[in-house]
Amino acid sequence: MARGSEFLGSDWAILCGAMSWVSERKLVSVISNAGGFGVIACGAMTPELLDAEIAGTRALANKPFGVNLITMHPDLFDLIDVCARHEVSHVVLAGGIPPKGSLDAIKQGGAKVICFAPTVALGKKLLRSGADALVIEGMEAGGHIGPVATSVLAQEILPELAAEHLIFVAGGIGRGEAIASYLEMGACGVQLGTRFACATESIAHPDFKKAFFRASARDAITSVQVDPRLPVIPVRALKNKGTEEFTAKQVEVAKLLDSGSIEMGEAQLQIEHFWAGALRRAVIDGDVASGSLMAGQSVGMVKREEPVAEIIAALLDECEEALALRTGVAAQ
Numbered sequence: 403m404a405r406g407s408e409f410l411g412s413d414w415a416i417l418c419g420a421m422s423w424v425s426e427r428k429l430v431s432v433i434s435n436a437g438g439f440g441v442i443a444c445g446a447m448t449p450e451l452l453d454a455e456i457a458g459t460r461a462l463a464n465k466p467f468g469v470n471l472i473t474m475h476p477d478l479f480d481l482i483d484v485c486a487r488h489e490v491s492h493v494v495l496a497g498g499i500p501p502k503g504s505l506d507a508i509k510q511g512g513a514k515v516i517c518f519a520p521t522v523a524l525g526k527k528l529l530r531s532g533a534d535a536l537v538i539e540g541m542e543a544g545g546h547i548g549p550v551a552t553s554v555l556a557q558e559i560l561p562e563l564a565a566e567h568l569i570f571v572a573g574g575i576g577r578g579e580a581i582a583s584y585l586e587m588g589a590c591g592v593q594l595g596t597r598f599a600c601a602t603e604s605i606a607h608p609d610f611k612k613a614f615f616r617a618s619a620r621d622a623i624t625s626v627q628v629d630p631r632l633p634v635i636p637v638r639a640l641k642n643k644g645t646e647e648f649t650a651k652q653v654e655v656a657k658l659l660d661s662g663s664i665e666m667g668e669a670q671l672q673i674e675h676f677w678a679g680a681l682r683r684a685v686i687d688g689d690v691a692s693g694s695l696m697a698g699q700s701v702g703m704v705k706r707e708e709p710v711a712e713i714i715a716a717l718l719d720e721c722e723e724a725l726a727l728r729t730g731v732a733a734q
C-alpha cells in the first residue's frame with residue numbers, strides 16, 4: 403500500500419470513489435484529512451460549479467484530494483482547465499475511453515491521471531497513453547458498472563500489470579480482509595464508495611442512508627434491459643418502485659416503437675431521460691421510492707452511520723489483522 407499512498411500523497415491508499423451528489427466538499431475533505439483520499443464527483447457540473455467546489459474543498463482540506471471527470475461531459479476540456487488552475491494533484495477519468503488529447507491536457511496541467519481499466523488490453527493501452535495509475539472496478543460496485551466481477555478482474559489484471567504499475571481495486575469491498583487479499587495480489591490500494599456514502603459526514607439524506615442500512619447485498623440489483631433496441635447502461639442500485647417503473651417504461655416505449663407511434667431516436671431519448679435527476683432526488687431530497695439509490699453489493703455490510711475516521715480505522719485494523727494471521731503472527 404505504501405506505493406499507492408506515496409502516489410496519492412495520502413496516509414493510506416484508500417480512495418473514496420467519487421459519488422455524484424455525495425462526494426462534495428465536506429465528505430471529500432473529511433476523507434482526505436482522515437488519511438484516505440477523497441475525490442470530488444464532477445458529474446454534470448458546469449466548469450463554474452466545479453471551480454467553486456474545488457475552492458470549497460481546498461478551504462476545508464489539509465491533504466491532497468482528486469477530481470473525477472466524466473469523459474462524455476461536453477465541457478471536458480474546460481473542466482480539465484479548471485483543475486489545472488486549481489493545481490489539482492490527481493484527476494480521475496471515468497465513464498468510458500478518454501477522448502483524444504484528454505490525458506495529455508491533464509498532464510500538461512500538472513496533475514496525475516487515474517483511469518478505469520475494464521480489460522487487460524485496455525489497461526495496457528491507457529498506460530501507454532500516459533495514465534499514471536489504473537482502477538479496476540468489478541460489477542459488485544454501486545453506480546455504473548461493467549459485466550465482470552472484481553475477483554475475476556483482479557486475477558486477470560493484477561498478475562499482469564501490478565508489479566510495474568499502480569493498480570487500485572474497487573467494487574464490493576466492505577471490510578479490511580478483502581483489502582488484504584487485493585494487496586497480496588499486487589494492488590497498491592483500493593477504492594470504496596458504498597461504505598462511505600453513509601458516513602456521518604456524508605450529506606446524503608437520512609432516508610437515503612436508512613435505505614442502505616436496511617438493505618442486504620441482494621437488494622443492490624443491476625438495471626434490466628428489456629428490449630435490445632433500447633440501450634440501457636447497467637447501473638447497480640437498490641431495488642425500489644423506480645426500478646420497477648423503469649422496466650414498465652421500457653415495455654411501454656417498445657410497444658410504441660412496434661406500433662410506429664414514435665421513431666427510434668425519440669424512443670431511446672425517453673429511456674435515457676427516465677433516470678435524469680433521479681440520483682439527486684434520492685441523495686438530496688430523500689426520495690427513496692422513485693429516486694435512484696445507487697449502491698454496491700457491499701451495502702449489506704453497512705449497518706449504521708459511522709464517522710469517516712472510524713470507517714478507515716476499522717478497515718485498516720481488519721486488513722492488518724488478516725495479514726498478520728497469514729504470516730503466523732497473531733495481531734496484538
Ligand SMILES: Cc1cc2nc3c(=O)[nH]c(=O)nc-3n(C[C@H](O)[C@H](O)[C@H](O)COP(=O)(O)O)c2cc1C
Nearest residue numbers: 419420421422496543544545573574594595596698
Ligand atoms: C451513490 C453512488 C454514486 C456514484 N457516482 C459515481 C460517479 O459519479 N462517478 C464515478 O466514477 N463513480 C461513481 N460511483 C462509483 C464509486 O466511485 C466507486 O467506484 C464504487 O462505489 C466502488 O464500489 P463499492 O460501491 O462496492 O464500494 C458511484 C457509486 C455510488 C454508490
